[in-house]
Amino acid sequence: MTTEKAIVVKNLSRHFGDFKAVDDISFEVHRGEIFGFLGPNGAGKSTTIRMLNGLLLPTSGEGRVGGFDIIRENARIKNHIGYMSQRFSLYEDLTAEENLTFFGGVYGLDPARLTGRITEVLILVGLEDRRHDLTRTLPLGLKQRLALASAIIHEPSILFLDEATSGVDPISRRNFWDLIYAMAQEGRTILVTTHYMEEAEFCDRLVLIYQGRIIAQGTPSELKGEVKETILALYPGNLDGALDLIKKLPQVAEAAVFGDGLHIATTRPEETEPAIQETLTAHHIACGRIERVRPSLEDAFISLVQRAEGKEAVSYQQSAIS
Amino acid sequence: MDVTRTWAISRKELIHIRRDPISLLQIILLPIVLLLLYGYALTFDIKNVTLAIYDQERSQLSEDFINQFRGSDYFRLVKYTQSYDELKRLLLSRRVQVGLMLPYDFSWQYQTGKTAKGQALVDGTDSNTANIVLGYIQAVTAAYNQKLLGQRLSAKGPGRQEMPVDAQTRFWFNEDLESRNYIVPGLIAVIMTVVGALLTALTVVRELERGSMEGLMATPLKRTELLLGKLGPYFIIGMFDMAVVMAMGKFLFQVPLRGSPWLLIALAAIFLIATLGQGLLISVTSENQLQAFQMAMLTTFLPSFLLSGFVFSIYLMPLPLQIASYIVPARYLVTISKGIYLKGLGMDYLWPSALMLAGAATFFVVMSIKKFVKKIR
Ligand SMILES: Nc1ncnc2c1ncn2[C@@H]1O[C@H](COP(=O)(O)OP(=O)(O)OP(=O)(O)O)[C@@H](O)[C@H]1O
Ligand SMILES: [Mg+2]
Numbered sequence: 001m002t003t004e005k006a007i008v009v010k011n012l013s014r015h016f017g018d019f020k021a022v023d024d025i026s027f028e029v030h031r032g033e034i035f036g037f038l039g040p041n042g043a044g045k046s047t048t049i050r051m052l053n054g055l056l057l058p059t060s061g062e063g064r065v066g067g068f069d070i071i072r073e074n075a076r077i078k079n080h081i082g083y084m085s086q087r088f089s090l091y092e093d094l095t096a097e098e099n100l101t102f103f104g105g106v107y108g109l110d111p112a113r114l115t116g117r118i119t120e121v122l123i124l125v126g127l128e129d130r131r132h133d134l135t136r137t138l139p140l141g142l143k144q145r146l147a148l149a150s151a152i153i154h155e156p157s158i159l160f161l162d163e164a165t166s167g168v169d170p171i172s173r174r175n176f177w178d179l180i181y182a183m184a185q186e187g188r189t190i191l192v193t194t195h196y197m198e199e200a201e202f203c204d205r206l207v208l209i210y211q212g213r214i215i216a217q218g219t220p221s222e223l224k225g226e227v228k229e230t231i232l233a234l235y236p237g238n239l240d241g242a243l244d245l246i247k248k249l250p251q252v253a254e255a256a257v258f259g260d261g262l263h264i265a266t267t268r269p270e271e272t273e274p275a276i277q278e279t280l281t282a283h284h285i286a287c288g289r290i291e292r293v294r295p296s297l298e299d300a301f302i303s304l305v306q307r308a309e310g311k312e313a314v315s316y317q318q319s320a321i322s
Numbered sequence: 323m324d325v326t327r328t329w330a331i332s333r334k335e336l337i338h339i340r341r342d343p344i345s346l347l348q349i350i351l352l353p354i355v356l357l358l359l360y361g362y363a364l365t366f367d368i369k370n371v372t373l374a375i376y377d378q379e380r381s382q383l384s385e386d387f388i389n390q391f392r393g394s395d396y397f398r399l400v401k402y403t404q405s406y407d408e409l410k411r412l413l414l415s416r417r418v419q420v421g422l423m424l425p426y427d428f429s430w431q432y433q434t435g436k437t438a439k440g441q442a443l444v445d446g447t448d449s450n451t452a453n454i455v456l457g458y459i460q461a462v463t464a465a466y467n468q469k470l471l472g473q474r475l476s477a478k479g480p481g482r483q484e485m486p487v488d489a490q491t492r493f494w495f496n497e498d499l500e501s502r503n504y505i506v507p508g509l510i511a512v513i514m515t516v517v518g519a520l521l522t523a524l525t526v527v528r529e530l531e532r533g534s535m536e537g538l539m540a541t542p543l544k545r546t547e548l549l550l551g552k553l554g555p556y557f558i559i560g561m562f563d564m565a566v567v568m569a570m571g572k573f574l575f576q577v578p579l580r581g582s583p584w585l586l587i588a589l590a591a592i593f594l595i596a597t598l599g600q601g602l603l604i605s606v607t608s609e610n611q612l613q614a615f616q617m618a619m620l621t622t623f624l625p626s627f628l629l630s631g632f633v634f635s636i637y638l639m640p641l642p643l644q645i646a647s648y649i650v651p652a653r654y655l656v657t658i659s660k661g662i663y664l665k666g667l668g669m670d671y672l673w674p675s676a677l678m679l680a681g682a683a684t685f686f687v688v689m690s691i692k693k694f695v696k697k698i699r
Contacts, residue, residue, distance in 0.1 A: 085540070089536055105333070107541055
């Protein structure tokens, strides 16, 4: 590897016809970093990853992955990266070991090294006792770990994980992140995309992508620092009813469900608090105590998206809050 | 081309086949079933045609003529009827295939020097069979005429007993007109098409459909390695099936193989590559497995069945179909296979067909690789 930077992207765009799936993005990823891509559905996360993997050519812009040019050297990149695609790409009718053997072969590992590596990665992901099980019979959490194992069979220095943990339970997700940390510790660079805010918190640095554009980047705490509004948290009796009412208040910049309560962003907290209490009481909804909280990454995300949109209604569905 | 990577693909493909009962069935049972079906049940030879006779005259001559039918292998006399109605009933109820009626003046016509006219009613429901039966009737009648003429000539004076001219027909290449002798060579093309095109048509589109292609494309695997790796197992299976058909043809049906088996195997291998290429091309141009399957049925399997000359003679087809048959690779293999089996031909006769097969193989493999590159980008 020739540079200190694992990934360098400059003004990268990818259009599909008139549609700009990825629109002029630039960022850098250091070696050994866990780098997050956070954004709603259709933001352009997968499209970006596919360009970095050499699967898709950019419409314009440039990029380097592991020191290789993503346009001119896209075939050479492939030996140095591992990729877990958003769609499950293992073969269900092969056993765990057969899948690993297959990917090892495809990466051109010689048989002696392959045998050793299979055992290593199976132990790493905790599947050595299920190596002869058909992949079909594994629970989703284990399938995903197997997919990770097959993506690192050739010891890549850079790993792309595209929504690797979508659909699995929180405990499996936690275990999976332990693996990601372990690999980062070994010096591998890891780029993850996610919907889960809680996962974004685990990243060293991240970019927020929205409609093909990067709207903010930095460490999780830097991003939270971007929030100019004060965040109010409350736990009213009727969540949906309260949300509708509060959204109508002129003082409120944005309101959204957060866990089992509401988070409300406002630049004028002193006026907002009584206004909320007033309108809820008027509609016979129990208000409860209103607290000022430190903005979460999610608050940051909502606030930053709003700013990017120039105060249009944001309809980011918080489907993945845990 | 990297051998490790290509082999990884082939081995994976073999596991898929091994674990999929439907593929296994197609590979192992299909050739055997088709062969048994065509070898035994659907025989195109017609023997023991059922016959009913209404002889109004019952003369020496009519009896003599009827005996000509009874003595033949081709006919089996079921009944003498007493009325035309009964004859009709037998035909309608399909108890007999042919009704022969000899009129009251049958021998009188003969004696007055005219042609004695009988009437043969043939069940024409199945026109193919009817045609063959008609041929038999004419043959029996001709043989009888020959006998009568001979008698007349010898009655006119001593000397010549033989016919002045006689065209003795003899079928070459398939002397006994045994249909299995041409079914077995023809089946090789059909079975190879099934294995080659029908199975491979699904392999690439399946990967696209279930999303595994995305993962594959991010590895150093080259497109040619992927496609050739996928062809490998199906090639071996296709050749295996061909061996099964050849062995069954020899030991079960005693079909004579007059030419070189090795030449047949070599040319069939080229055909198989063409078919595999066709299957791949379908696979990389289809949206989903169902579409691929239907395309394969329509563009490979059916033509190999209908337009190859396997069952239906190309010379008897309407002109547009005859022309269409030229782009069906199976046509060339059927020509080759029948040529080697029945006539013992060598390359000196078969090279044009072999050349067409080689052309088709190159075309389809190159096209599928090209189309595949486009599809992925
Ligand atoms: N091959 C393609 N042709 C046309 N449009 C495409 C293509 N690939 C992606 N898009 C569009 O580009 C946009 C970005 O897609 P992308 O898959 O990158 O989003 P994403 O951020 O990964 O979303 P998700 O969270 O749903 O995975 C989407 O609107 C998608 O419909
Ligand atoms: Mg995606």
